[in-house]
Amino acid sequence: MARTVRNLRIGVDVGGTNTDGVILDPTRSSEPGRGIVAWHKASTTGNPSNGINNAITKMFSNSKIHPDEVASVTIGTTHFINAVVERDAARLAKVAVVRLCGPFSKGVPPCIDWPAKLRELILGYYCFVDGGLGVDGNLISEIDEDQIREQAKIIKSKGIKSIVVNSVFSPIDVLYKQEESAAEVIRELYPEADVVISKEVANLGFLERENAAILNASILPFARRTIASFQSAISRLKLQCPVFITQNDGTILLASAASKLPIRTFSSGPTNSMRGAAFLTQNEINEAMMIVDIGGTTTDVGLLLANGFPRQAAAFSEISGVRTNFSYSDVRSIGLGGGSIVRRWEDGSLTVGPDSVGYQLPEKAVIFGGDVPTATDYTVLDDSKLDIGDRSRVPRDVLDKNLSEFKAVVKNMLERAIDTMKTSADDIPVLLVGGGAIMAPDELVGASKVVKPEWSGVANAIGAATARVSGIIDTIESTDTMTPTRVMEEVSKRAIQKAIENGAKAETVQVVEMDHLPLQYIANKSRFVVKAVGDFDFTRETLSEAPNLVGRLELDDMTEFKKVSSSTKDPYKEDSEVDEVDIQSYKPNIQARDWIISEIDLAWITTGCYILGTGGGGSPYGHMLRLREIMRNGGIVRVISPDDLKDDDLVGCGGGKGSPTVSMEKLAGDEMMQSQTELYKYMKVKPNAVIALEIGGGNGLQGMILGASTNMNIPTVDGDWMGRAYPVAWQTTPVIFEKKPVFLPSTICDGNGSVMFMTQAKSELMVERAFRAALSQMGSHVGCAKGPVTGKNTKSWVVEHTISLSWRIGRAVALSRSLNRIDNVAESIISEVGGDESAKVLFRGKIVGVERTLRIGHVYGEVMIEAMNLSGENGSNSKGRYKIPFKNENILAIREEEDGSETILASVPDLICVIDAQNGEAIGTPEYRYGLLLIVLGIVASEKWTSTPRGLEIGGPKGFGLDEVEYKALGKFRKPQSVIDEYGSEPEILLA
Structure with missing residues (x-):
């Protein structure tokens, strides 16, 4: 008997409210019916397997399909991300974190950057134990099994069954396998616990990987039961085919693997909708368009590029306010769906969501006999053509007076979400999909047209089927x-x-x-x-045809997951941790010419520091978190103007030395402060102030960290020795003006027991060479303390007011984001750094290639960019290709001409800054990857670098071995305005 040809794909999307299904024949996708054999939409059931079973059974019945014709079942779900967005204690388990870090990272504890409510809900315990690797693969320290057993006993006593093990540089640990060994010790003592090792969840980026692993561990018990229920449904239907779960990037993962790594499915729902929308509009809309997927619980908004693929998120992505290092479609989620609860508050305001009745809509919505007013109730009341529920149940005297306001709130929520995702004020086509699309108006501000295609209600299921x-x-x-x-x-x-x-x-x-x-x-x-x-090969017979049920299943425990309600207050207002600042009216706190740094100031300075890093210097994010913790624990950060230094003051200097890759993975311990302590103990003096070695990147915050630390408690000078970031410490302004060493003695510490002094040398270049030679043996990252200089010399050598400049740049980015005008962020930054004479946009485009190589410890390379206009349209008014050679930092900006020649648009010492076109944040050279949309700015360097031949020899092209390149200034340098001078006193009123 001939075997039935398996050529049908089933796609099912299990949302918080609805379960959508589609049967698709891919061989008929070019036909008017798109090859859609059957489709069905039904309410999600408490046990998701029932909803899947019902959807597929109904489709089989309607289309007369036999199970043997089905090649695969692919399921997409928003269950897991909804649990995090809704902060549902019933679906999120408490997590314990065991860090294998030795003496490092203790100033930046787990979940330090999480929203407070979510951290309180998930983080149950954390500890620091021995372990971890350096970037060279050598041990920071061996793991101590007794330490781990002791911590496992504590965790067990607390009843926490989800545990994350995170080790420094674990993704490159192929020899010692410390995370695996620690996990095995925990499992021996606590076999009923789920132990997640971070390297299986994400890659390099210590905090981001840990965050992802914690979210994965928290959702694991719920995910395992949910996926088991999916597979149970397939088994009951006697389908003999593989079961897949869609991943964040639109590809598929075997269900058995997804049950261990549910975080990889977190953004699969919106990605499925976007891919389904592309499938439905193929050959019809050939330009970029905004996809708005309105489900039962959330609305997801993303940009579908003209090539049919979703726009990718930036280098780091946020999941409900938690920063992770996954790359997936750039999607904004808001709490608006068919099941969203509508409330009238005591202050008279009406809100829609973010909380939802979810899959209980058929029980709790008013039109179904319930007593919870939902968005669906109002939508049915407004549209008499909708045959949903019983309209007569709606108390018109209550809902009628709220209907117009409800429609205005929904319209405003959608328009704000769309506007936030746009990179330009220009209108763009908006494609509405999802079961909740019925509540959206036919016209939206910002939309050139609003399209609701046929089968849009099951676009997510179509996307799953075509994954x-x-x-x-x-x-x-x-x-x-x-x-x-x-x-x-x-x-x-x-x-x-x-x-x-x-x-x-x-x-x-x-x-x-x-x-x-x-x-x-x-x-x-x-x-x-x-x-x-x-493409999935649905003709293959080598794959296991029977669904592989997940191990450790407890299907009898697959009860209805009921959301734990927190309160009747407005969830948005309740969750606000810090009142939103009015950026345009905000004034920094200046007391007697001391600038007292606030958390708002710190956030803006951090953004500005990374942009001034010109691709290098390492991300300041981890340093920002550490400084914020110091501030929250009572530390005061004071910044003073270099003009206020006394000639005989001693100004210290410190910073990190080493690889940016190391600083993003091996978070600082006490090495910075230890190097200062050791140096001044040796010199038997104390500094009066401290200055940053470089303002660019992570070192831009080091002066403030050292100054605010208990051992120092001194102000930080508003300036630095570079005005940017440079690869090596001898590329500093004091070396321009003084040929003999100016920073001796100097000290470096690795934070793991090693201290090195340099007391004599012929030049700062020799000091740098000696320290660099030792660096690779000290873990490729050390804290460095440089000998102090006088206040008189500081005023002569300093690049002035660069903390002020960072603050202004960060404020410009924050303001552009708050006004949803990221398309103007480059112009806003240019205005802050001196205007069109001092800075310019060199080009905009997309990264199409990156080449990297290693020379003497530094990463050299080139990033290739294809010019684009980044307005969200399909075309490109700008044409051509560009490239940026870099040595840790960006060196040149080059345009490739049509005749094969090259034109240098900018070169060091001028600053070549690459920013993300989607959010205005800096993109560092380690983060360069294909597809990123970027804006490249050129900013004129301080005259300290450009006014003398020695300055250009050290900091210009010759300092990077490019003797053939002649420096040509971009424009005229304008000294940054001091924040202290601007806000320190009220201007004098002159009377006529």
Whole structure:
């Protein structure tokens, strides 16, 4: 008997309110019916398996499809992300965090950057124990099994069953396997616990990986039961085919794998809708469009590019206010859906959501006999054509007077969400999908047209059915015997093969992402990341045909998950941790010419520091968190003008030295303060103030961290020795004006027991060479204390008011975001740094390639950019290709001409700053990757660098070995205005 051809795909999307299903024949996708054989929409049930079973059974009945014709079932769900967005204690487990970090990262504890309410809900316990690796793969310290057993006993006594183990540099730990060893010790003592090791969840980026692992651990028990219920439904239907869950990037993951890594599915719902929308509008809309997916619980808004793929998020992404290092579609979620609860508050305001009755809509909504007013009730009341529920149940005297206001609130919520996602004020087509699209108006401000395509109500299920299969290889490889290009080819072959093993059709597989990241200070070692994607091969018989039920299932416990209600107060107002500041009217706190830094100031300065880092200096984010903790624990951060220094004052200097990759992974311990303490103990003096070595990147905050620390308690000078970031510490302004060493003695400490002094040298270059030689043996990151200089010399050598400049740049970015005018953020920054004479937009575009190599510990490379206008339209008024060579920091900005020649648009010492076109934040050279949309700014350097031949020799192209490049100034330098001078006193009123 001939075997039935399996060519049908089932897509099911299980939302918080509705379960949507579709049966699709991909061989008929070009037909008017798009190959849609059947579709169904029903309410999500308390046990999701019932809803899946009902949807598929109904579709089988309507289309006369036999189960043997089905090649695969792919399920997308918003269950897991909804639990986090709604902060549902019934679905989020308490988590304990065990950090293998030795003496590092203790100033930045777990969940330090989380919204307070979510941190309180999830974080149950954390501890710091021995362990961790350096970037070179050597141990910070061995793990201590007795320590881990002791902590496991404490965790067990607290009844916390979800545990995260996070080790410094665990993604490159292939030898010691510390996370795996620690997890095994915990499981032996506490076998009933779920232990999540961070390296299986995400990659390099210590805090972001830990955050992702914590969210994954918190949702794990609920996810396991939910996915088990999915598979149970498929088994009851006697479907003999693989079961997949859609991932954040629109590809699919076997259900058994998804049950261990549910966080990879967090953004799959909106991604499915966007891919489904692309499928439904193929060959009809050939420009970028905004996709608005209105479900039962949330509305998700994302930009679908003209090429049919969703716009990707920035280098770091936020999930309900939690920063993670996943890359997925750039989607904004708001608490608006068909099940959103409508309330009238004591102050007279009417709100819609963010909380929702979810899948209990058929029980709790007024039109179904319940007593909870929902968005669906108001929508049915407004549209007599809707055949949903019983309209007569609606108390018109109550709802009628609220209807117009309800419609205005919904319209405003949608328009704000759309406007936030736009990068330009220009109108853009808006495509409405999802079951809740019926509540959206036919016209929206900001939309050139509003489209509701046929089958839009099940676009998410269509996206699931058409999802592709991926294979990802993320590995550390040697480049000792093969070139990086050859290694990349081999890794690409492995990624393609992995995609095929995962079920992809061989001839359709393509490599869609690749990255090569040399590891600083490690000879001949690089990280290679390759992703291959292909169509699912529904004719294959090599895959297991029977659903592979998840282990440790407790299907009898798959009860209805009832949301724990917190209070009757407005959830938005209740969750506000800090009152929103009026950016335009905000004034910093100046007391007797001391600038007392607030958390608002700190946030803006942090943004500005990374932009001034010109791609290098490392992200200041972790340093910002540490300084904020110091401030919240009573530390006072004072900034003074260099003009207020006395000639005989001693001004200290400190900062981190080493690789940005290390600083984002091995968070600082006490090495910075230890280096200061050791230096001044040796010198038998104390400084009166401290100054940052460089304003660019993480070191831009080090002066304030040291000054506010208990051991120092001194002010920080509003300035630095670079006015930007440079790769090496001898590229500083004091070296321009003084040929003999000016910072001796100097000290470096690794924070792990090693201290090194340099007391004599012929030049600062020799000091730098000696410290750099020691650096690789000290973990590639050290705290450095440089000998103090006098106040008189500081006033002569300093690049003035750069903390003020950082503050102004950060404020400009914050203001652009608050006004939803990111398209003007570059112009706002230019205004703050001196106007059109002092800065300019060099070009806008998309990264199309990155090449990196390692030389003497520094990452050299080039990033290639294709010019684009970033207005959200499909075209590109700007044309051409550009490239930026970098040595940790950006060195040149070059335009490639049509005749093959090159034109240098900007060069060091002028600042070449790359910012994310989607949010205005800086993009550092370690974060360069294909597809990022960016704006490149050129800012004129301080005259301290450009006014003398020695300044240009040290900080210009020659300082980077580019003797053939002649520096040409972008414009005229304008000294930044001091915040202290501007806000320190009221202007004198002159009478006529």
